[in-house]
Amino acid sequence: MRQLTATCPLTEPPAWAVLQRQLMSVMNEAVHPFVAKYTRPDGSLVWNQPWAHSEDDFYESFHNWPLLYLLGGGQHLLDLGVREWEAVTRQLTTLGLVDKEYSRRDDQFHQGESDIYFYLLCLADPRRPQHQERARRFAGLYLNDDPDVTNYDYQHRVVRSPYNGSAPPDFRFFRGEPAYGWSAGMARYGLPCYDLPGITCIEDLKDEQLARRMGQAMEERMSRGDVAPNLALTSLVTNAWLLTGESRYRQWVLDYVEVWCDRARANGGLLPDNVGLDGQVGAYTGGRWYGGLYGWTWPHGFYNLQMAATLAAANALLLTGDSSYLELPRRQLARIVALGERRRVDTEPMSLREHWIGQLDDLGGDGAAFLAPYRYGAAGWFDYQPLSPIYPVALWNLSMDRQDWDIIEFLRHRSGYDWGEVRGFHTKEDAGHEQPWVRYLAGGNPGYPEAALQAAWGQVGRRLAMVNLDDHAADHADVHHWQKLNPVTTESLVQLTLGGPQFLYNGGLLATRLRHFDAQARRPGLPPDVAALVETLTADTTVLRLVNLSPGSARQVIVQGGAYGEHVFGDADFTDMASSFPGPLDDYAAPPVATGWATAHVGASQLQVNLPPSSQITLRLGTRRYHGQATARLPW
Numbered sequence: 001m002r003q004l005t006a007t008c009p010l011t012e013p014p015a016w017a018v019l020q021r022q023l024m025s026v027m028n029e030a031v032h033p034f035v036a037k038y039t040r041p042d043g044s045l046v047w048n049q050p051w052a053h054s055e056d057d058f059y060e061s062f063h064n065w066p067l068l069y070l071l072g073g074g075q076h077l078l079d080l081g082v083r084e085w086e087a088v089t090r091q092l093t094t095l096g097l098v099d100k101e102y103s104r105r106d107d108q109f110h111q112g113e114s115d116i117y118f119y120l121l122c123l124a125d126p127r128r129p130q131h132q133e134r135a136r137r138f139a140g141l142y143l144n145d146d147p148d149v150t151n152y153d154y155q156h157r158v159v160r161s162p163y164n165g166s167a168p169p170d171f172r173f174f175r176g177e178p179a180y181g182w183s184a185g186m187a188r189y190g191l192p193c194y195d196l197p198g199i200t201c202i203e204d205l206k207d208e209q210l211a212r213r214m215g216q217a218m219e220e221r222m223s224r225g226d227v228a229p230n231l232a233l234t235s236l237v238t239n240a241w242l243l244t245g246e247s248r249y250r251q252w253v254l255d256y257v258e259v260w261c262d263r264a265r266a267n268g269g270l271l272p273d274n275v276g277l278d279g280q281v282g283a284y285t286g287g288r289w290y291g292g293l294y295g296w297t298w299p300h301g302f303y304n305l306q307m308a309a310t311l312a313a314a315n316a317l318l319l320t321g322d323s324s325y326l327e328l329p330r331r332q333l334a335r336i337v338a339l340g341e342r343r344r345v346d347t348e349p350m351s352l353r354e355h356w357i358g359q360l361d362d363l364g365g366d367g368a369a370f371l372a373p374y375r376y377g378a379a380g381w382f383d384y385q386p387l388s389p390i391y392p393v394a395l396w397n398l399s400m401d402r403q404d405w406d407i408i409e410f411l412r413h414r415s416g417y418d419w420g421e422v423r424g425f426h427t428k429e430d431a432g433h434e435q436p437w438v439r440y441l442a443g444g445n446p447g448y449p450e451a452a453l454q455a456a457w458g459q460v461g462r463r464l465a466m467v468n469l470d471d472h473a474a475d476h477a478d479v480h481h482w483q484k485l486n487p488v489t490t491e492s493l494v495q496l497t498l499g500g501p502q503f504l505y506n507g508g509l510l511a512t513r514l515r516h517f518d519a520q521a522r523r524p525g526l527p528p529d530v531a532a533l534v535e536t537l538t539a540d541t542t543v544l545r546l547v548n549l550s551p552g553s554a555r556q557v558i559v560q561g562g563a564y565g566e567h568v569f570g571d572a573d574f575t576d577m578a579s580s581f582p583g584p585l586d587d588y589a590a591p592p593v594a595t596g597w598a599t600a601h602v603g604a605s606q607l608q609v610n611l612p613p614s615s616q617i618t619l620r621l622g623t624r625r626y627h628g629q630a631t632a633r634l635p636w
C-alpha cells in the first residue's frame with residue numbers, strides 16, 4: 001500500500017475539525033442513557049404489548065449505531081449494535097413476526113428499513129462468522145436455497161408476492177376477512193383503489209360493507225405477483241456478494257434489475273408497479289401499469305418507487321461498473337420533473353408533508369414552490385409535493401454526470417428558498433440536508449461544515465433532553481416511539497468525512513466516495529483525534545483534507561476509494577511544507593509556514609496517510625470511479 005506522510009503543521013485547528021471530533025464524542029456517550037431507559041438487561045426493547053403490527057420499527061431504533069462506529073465512533077457502538085440486533089430479533093421471534101432470524105412476511109418498502117441495520121453491521125465487521133452465515137441465508141430466501149421457501153420464479157424473473165420473507169408465500173393480503181376501513185393514520189393516503197362502485201373518497205370506508213368491498217379488491221390485486229418495491233431485495237443479495245464474492249448472487253441481481261429495466265422502458269421510463277405470476281404487467285389490475293402494493297396509486301407513489309429504482313441501479317453499478325443502469329432512475333426522475341408546476345404549498349393536501357420540513361419551513365409554510373405529482377390513479381396524476389433533492393443528489397452522486405447535476409440546479413432555481421441555509425431537524429431517514437451540502441460542493445456555501453455539525457449537535461442534545469423527560473418509556477404503545485428518540489445522527493458526518501449522501505433509507509447500501517480505517521487499531525473509522533473533510537467531488541477528482549488534532553500522538557489513516565473499494569486512485573497531489581517549522585528555540589513566535597504541492601502515484605483503491613502530531617494534509621486524488629473490485633473485506 002502506498003504511504004504518504006503529512007509535513008504541514010497544524011498551527012490553527014479548524015473549527016470544523018474540532019466540532020467533528022466533539023460531535024462523535026458526544027454521540028459515543030449519548031447511546032448509554034437511551035439503552036438504559038428503553039432496553040431490558042437482555043437487550044430487548046421495553047414493549048409490554050402482546051403484539052406488534054410491524055417489525056421494521058424495532059430495528060430502526062438502532063440502525064445507524066454501526067454507521068457511527070464505521071465513521072470513527074467507539075467500539076461499544078459495534079458491540080451494542082450486534083447485541084441489539086440479536087435481542088430485537090429474538091423479541092420479534094417471540095411476537096411471531098420473525099422466523100429463522102428474518103421477517104416472516106413483509107413488503108420490501110418496510111423490510112428495507114430493517115435490512116439497512118444488518119447491512120451496516122456486515123460492513124462494520126465483515127469477518128464475523130454470524131454475519132457471513134446470515135447474509136448467505138437471507139439472500140438464499142430469494143435464490144430458493146431454502147426448499148420450504150420459494151420466493152422467486154426464475155423462469156419469469158418475478159418475486160412471487162408483494163409480501164415475502166422467511167415464510168412461504170401465502171398470497172393473502174389480510175390475515176382475516178378482507179376489509180379495509182377508514183383509520184385516522186391512513187386517511188391521508190387516500191383510497192388504495194379508485195375504480196370501485198360506490199367508493200369515491202376515503203370517508204366512504206367508514207361503511208363496513210364498502211370497507212369489505214375495498215378489502216376484497218386489495219386481496220385480488222395486491223396479494224400475488226411482483227411489485228417494484230421488491231427491487232430493494234437487490235441490496236440484500238448484493239450484500240451477500242460483497243461478503244462472499246460468489247457469482248450466483250451477482251447474477252441474480254443483474255437478472256432481476258434488467259427485467260425491471262425492460263418493463264420501465266416499455267412503459268415510457270416509469271416503473272410499472274405490478275407484475276403477475278406469469279410475468280405480465282397488470283395481470284391482476286385489469287392490465288393497468290399502476291395499482292400495485294406500494295405503487296403509483298397508494299400509498300406513496302414516486303417517493304418509494306424512485307428510491308427502489310435508484311438503489312437497484314446503484315447495486316447493479318456496484319457489481320458491474322456499468323453506468324447504463326442509471327438510466328432507470330434517470331428517466332423516471334425526468335418524467336416526474338416534467339410534470340411539475342408551481343403551486344401554493346399551504347393548499348396542497350400532501351400525504352408526506354412532514355418529510356419536507358426543511359423545504360416548507362424555508363417557504364414559511366404558505367408560499368409557492370415547484371411541486372411534482374407523486375401518485376397516479378384512474379383520474380391521472382395527483383398528490384403534488386416538493387420534489388425531494390434526495391433522489392437527484394443520490395443519482396448525481398452515482399453518476400457525476402452533468403445532466404444529473406443540471407436537474408439539481410433546475411430544482412434549486414425553482415425551489416423558492418435559499419439552499420445554503422442549514423436547518424436543525426432530524427427526520428426518520430436521518431437525511432434532508434442535501435441542499436446545503438451540494439451548494440458547499442459547488443463552492444457556494446463555505447460555512448456548511450461548521451453549520452451542519454452544529455445543527456447535528458443540537459439535535460443530539462434535543463433528543464437526550466426528550467429521553468430524560470420521557471415518562472412513558474415503560475407503558476407506551478407506539479412502535480415509532482424509540483426511533484423518534486434515537487440520539488445518533490450521522491448525515492453530516494457521512495457527507496463531510498466520506499463524501500457522499502446518507503444511504504437510501506428503504507434498503508440502500510452506503511454509496512460514498514471514500515471510507516477511512518484506523519491502520520494502527522486495525523478497525524474501520526477515523527483514528528482518535530483525526531478529522532476529515534471532503535472539499536471537492538468531480539467525476540475524476542476527490543479533494544480530502546485530513547487533520548490530526550492530537551499534539552502528542554501520531555495517527556495512521558487508510559483512505560479507501562468508495563465504501564467497498566470500488567474506486568481506484570491514480571495520481572495524488574498533496575500539500576508539502578516548503579519552509580522550516582517549528583523554528584528556533586529563542587523565537588517567541590513560530591515562523592510563517594509556506595506550503596507547496598508534491599505528487600505521488602497511488603494506482604490502488606487504498607492509500608495510507610501518516611499524520612504526525614498536530615499535522616494536516618490536503619490530498620487531491622485522481623479517482624477512477626467504479627474501476628475497483630467492490631468487496632466488504634477489510635484492508636488487512
